[in-house]
Amino acid sequence: MRLAPDSSLNIVPELEPEHAEVIRATLPLVAANIDQITPLFYRKMFTAHPELLRDRFNRGNQHDGAQQKALAASIATFATHLVDPSLPHPRELLARIGHKHASLGVTEPEYRIVHEHLFAAIVEVLGADVVTAEIAAAWDRVYWLMATTLIDFERELYDAAGIEPGDVFRATRVVRRVDDPSGVATFVVESTDPARPLPGFLPGQYISVGVTLSDGARQLRQYSLVNRGGDGRLAFTVRKVLAAQDAPAGEVSNWLHDSLGVGDALEITLPFGDLTIDTEATAPVVLISAGIGVTPMAGILEYLAAETPARRTVILHADRSTTAHPLRETVADLATRLADVYSRAWYEADGHGLMDLSQVEFPEDADYYLCGGTGFLQNIRAQLMSAGIPSDRVHFELFAPNDWLMDAEPQPALA
DSSP states (O other), X not given: XXXXXXXXXXXXXXXXXXXXXXXXXXXXXXXXXHHHHHHHHHHHHHHHOHHHHHHTSOHHHHHHTHHHHHHHHHHHHHHHHHHOTTSOOTHHHHHHHHHHHHHHTOOHHHHHHHHHHHHHHHXXXXXXXXXXXXXXXXXXXXXXXXXXXXXXXXXXXXXXXXXXXXXXXXXXXXXXXXXXXXXXXXEEEEESOTTSOOOOOOTTOEEEEEEEOTTSOEEEEEEEXXXXXXXXXXXXXXXXXXXXXXXXXXXXXXXXXXXXXXXXXXXXXXXXOSOOOOTTOOSOEEEEEEGGGHHHHHHXXXXXXXXXXXXXXXXXXXXXXXXXXXXXXXXXXXXXXXXSEEEEEXXXXXXXXXXXXXXXXXXXXXXXXXXXOHHHXXXXXXXXXXXXXXXXXXXXXXXXXXXXGGGSOOOOOOO
């Protein structure tokens, strides 16, 4: 993540000493009850504003509790930093949230809705006798310091895109569909208004796709862009998400696979996302992915092959099998267009075992880009740390709202 020198995320907010003392004393209490607070908050908010669950929030994430945990983690992380500034600043977490919010068209009034129902849930769970005026004021201050930081950052993103806050949705038409042997599908779209073509984007960014389902809900999902961009067209790849024992089927991914074809209309948003390569740099690039996490890497490779083919590139991927590897042929073709490239894949079902970075010779001073499931990222980050790779050289993205898991115990490097 690279921020402009004057980005709002580079400004460290300060918590008044009297509030810091209260937060320090009550953090354990709030943390111990956060699993009760956040579900209650969402129930209250969706009861008062059912349109938010229907048209804004990911219903799948609500079903499995991921969104609740993400909210709890972000506020706790921010509060912890405020009372102990010596800890790493959560700017990467905030940047990830800010880009996601911009991709969904979030604006300042929605932060007030969250505030109202979040604090009502805190009081209900902890009790009005516990949440004194002093405690309420301190946590209110923490919330608005975080909210204001995000609002300012999101305004910067909207300004950079040349749009008014929230004006991110665009009407498009599918001009091409490509079904990959692995089972994923790539959709290429362009604006329905020739006078208003879709913009370019940074390699590694994503768009939100809006789909109106059979029950009338308009659900939004984010998908990485896999093309180079600049020609008025955006391409994104979707893996169909099947129902599992503990999770419902992917509403949007299934609809896109089953219903969307060439000539069909589709609502998307402008591109956002902070897992982007520095296009001005010449340092080697190491791309490490698992499963559908290959999609931002494909977009990065499209850019490298077209603009800087001499840049040293290492491509590493983990998957269940060769047949499950999304965009395998596409990535292999892009690798042939690079002058200085090393590429390797680990396929668990084919007897290759799990990704083992000790088997790879990395170029010096490289930047590392990771994308995959939580367990995979935890394991790979641990391997890179053991190899002495500086943390500021490692950039990652989860296709889920649960950054809070990234500090948990490393898991096996499965796809």
